[in-house]
């Protein structure tokens with residue numbers, strides 16, 4: 001018998017235990033459908049998959065046995081060409097998720113506060129708690145718009161060090177207005193703008209370039225912009241994200257990041273994606289088009305009220321029946337949508353935008369329900 005060791009720190013008690021998502025194969029077996037018979041509209045993945053050049057690059061991967069470049073030099077140069085942001089401001093990560101965590105690991109002292117506007121992406125509060133911070137919530141209005149007066153007041157009284165702004169927001173798909181964004185940037189804190197879905201915005205141009213704030217990072221010392229290849233480029237499974245950071249922050253991030261955070265396959269896939277922009281932008285345009293049809297379809301169902309979305313998903317309020325039961329009934333028919341148990345969302349489902357045949361399958365499944 002060894003001597004008893006000190007316990008796990010108390011602060012971890014505040015973090016809900018990890019609930020793993022069911023892997024695709026396990027789910028397909030449980031529901032009795034082959035994986036390619038499932039219509040996956042639950043995780044905002046890109047139904048068109050990776051670009052042809054990316055598929056080829058992955059098949060011909062030359063150096064999987066060699067460690068990747070810790071500075072992701074080739075990828076950062078290509079990202080600089082793509083975004084117009086100078087290389088020294090850019091860092092790549094194992095998904096935007098890694099960069100979210102890295103920012104808080106570098107910048108938070110124990111007990112310091114991080115402001116979020118729920119409902120929003122769950123990793124902000126998770127990473128805050130893991131990194132010994134305190135979450136300050138400024139709940140959104142019933143229509144999921146930001147409660148701007150409460151936000152400004154809370155920043156004054158609680159003095160958070162960081163504010164996360166999701167632009168457009170997950171799970172409702174709405175965008176903060178330019179005025180709201182400016183007011184947030186004028187606050188005395190680090191504003192982390194998460195643009196995971198900017199490529200799908202209606203007025204963003206081909207791939208979000210007209211609306212992205214990424215080029216503002218050079219001009220401001222309190223702005224970080226995060227982007228990802230997971231959605232528009234279909235690389236969710238390869239984990240490639242990137243961000244633009246002010247110089248004082250990126251210096252600290254370089255010190256603490258794991259050396260080989262972006263792997264060789266992810267790097268090559270992202271590089272190839274950046275040479276196949278026409279193909280990928282074409283799919284983003286198709287998804288924007290299909291979003292309109294999906295919205296009209298959902299609006300036509302008596303018990304669903306969809307929220308207008310600037311992303312590749314649509315949130316719907318479910319009235320007169322249980323959203324959980326609706327999610328389960330659709331799953332039995334091989335159509336997967338997202339359901340949340342969290343506050344303010346338990347009467348909602350979120351449906352990712354798919355190809356026309358995915359919308360057709362959803363329509364059929366909805367029609368067959370009692």
Ligand SMILES: Cc1ncc(COP(=O)(O)O)c(C=O)c1O
Nearest residue numbers: 095096097121170196228230241
């Ligand atoms: C708002 C938001 N940010 C970041 C991410 C994570 O992106 P990545 O796959 O690059 O880690 C997601 C994924 O769902 C998201 O919805």
